[in-house]
Amino acid sequence: MNYRFHSDHPFNQERVRLTMDLLKHSGALSNTQMIGYSACPESFIEQVHTSAYIQAVKKASQQPSSNWLDYGIGTEDTPSFPEMHQASSFICGGSLIGADRVMNSQARALHLAGGLHHAHPGKASGFCIYNDAAVAIAYLRKQYDAKVLYIDTDVHHGDGVQWMFYSDPQVCTFSIHETGKYLFPGTGYVHERGEGQGFGFSVNLPLEPFTEDESWLECFSEVLERTAGFFKPDVIVSQHGCDAHALDPLSHMHCSMDIYLQMPKIIRSAADHWCNGRWLALGGGGYDIYRVVPRAWSMLWMVMSEHPMVQQVSSHAHLPQAWIEAVQPRSPHALPVSWLDAKSAWAPMPRRKEITENNRKTKQLSMMYL
Ligand SMILES: [Zn+2]
Structure with missing residues (x-):
């Protein structure tokens, strides 16, 4: 919760608390399912970030107003804030303990504060300071010699x-995302396939703006199946930004809550098939923190934990009234009443056929070497 740039910044971890409250009101989260964690040792962060950068983050934590632009800190997207090193190290610590749990007890683990996928070795970027996903992956490589399939479902x-x-x-x-032609960070094209020994092990699926559920799910499931079959991973690490939803203010996709119910099921079945169930899931983007994120992340947890609520959610069950009443006064918009969106009330999307066909072409190109 201390990972907070300032009160007007779109990245707001209040969404994690809202999600936990929604799960508890739904009877889908118990205290025994939660584990505490501490800050990640710096030596693990150093596996993916340069020491110069870590030093800069530490100094910016102490003197937030000074200039650290060479390290991507102090921009409009990623301003400095007090104790940013400690808060970011904590997030890495959560992903690390999740990785350990997954490998040692073959459990699935979810760390919603994590998934800060834009951070680079020597530079903060796109609201991300330390790349906890990369820290966890580097740890899984080093500690367990595991082959890691990273699945990124964030819209970026x-x-x-x-x-x-x-x-x-x-x-x-x-990575499946809205094409970088129109959206940050402007990369993720199909031709980014890896280099040297790693050629073929980077798969990108950049979709058209205004893509809807059916096309998104068709592309995601087919490419994931081919990628997993080609790579045969030991463990899956997935990133669950839920900013491809139509209501998200930072992107142009037009998906509904349906993808956030179906997509975790697709990942779970890949983890069961290839990895003996080993699956670490992380959070990510998501900027409609009242109407979208709590529902999407709660459904992710229900699918991961195989909670019976999934059946009710699938048949358009209502959200718990007590949660709506507690949260509505804080939300600037009317909250939805059901888990899935009432899509029949949505205006039909023009160019649906063209968007679907373009996405199919991209899908074929992305699988060229798989
Ligand atoms: Zn995002």
Whole structure:
């Protein structure tokens, strides 16, 4: 909760608390399912970030107003804030303990504060300071010699993680996102396939703006199946930014809550098939923190924990009234009443056929070497 740039910044971890409250009101989260964690030791962060950068983050934590632009700190997207080193180290610590749990007890683990996929070795970027996803992946490589499939479902390209493992054939990165032609960070094209020994182990699926559920799910499921079959991972690390939803203010996709119910099921079945169930899931973007994120992340947890609520959610069950009443006064918009969106009330999307066809072409290109 201390990872907070300032009160007007769109990245707001209040969404994690809202999600936990929604799960508790739904009877889908118990205290025994939660584990505490501490800050990540610096030596693990150094596996993916340069020491010069870590020093800069530490100094910016002490003197937030000074100039650290060479390290991407102090921009409009990623301003400095007090104790940013400590807060970012904590987030890495959560992803690290999740990785350990997954490998040691073959459990699934979810760390919603994590998924800060844009951070680069020597530079903060796109609201991300330390790349906890990359820290966890580097740890899984080093500690367990595991082949890691990274699946990034955030609407923005998972650039930081991709570039950090671009030449590593033991880490395969697969990112589905809105095309970088129109959206930050402007990368994630199909031709970014890895380099050297790592060629073929970077898979990108850049979709058209205004893509809807059916096309998104068709592309995601087919490319993931081919990627997993080609790579045969030991463990899956997935990133769950839920900013491809139509209501998200920072992107142009037009998906509904349906993808956030179906997509975790697709990942779970890949983890069961290839990895003996080993699956670490992380949070990510998501900027409609009242109407979108709590529902999407709660459904992710229900699917991961195989909670019976999933059946009710699938048949358009209502959200718990007590949660709506508690949260509505804080939300600037009317909250939805059901888990899934009432899509029949949405205006039909023009150019649906053209968007679907273009996405199919991209899908074929992305699988060219799989
Ligand atoms: Zn995002």
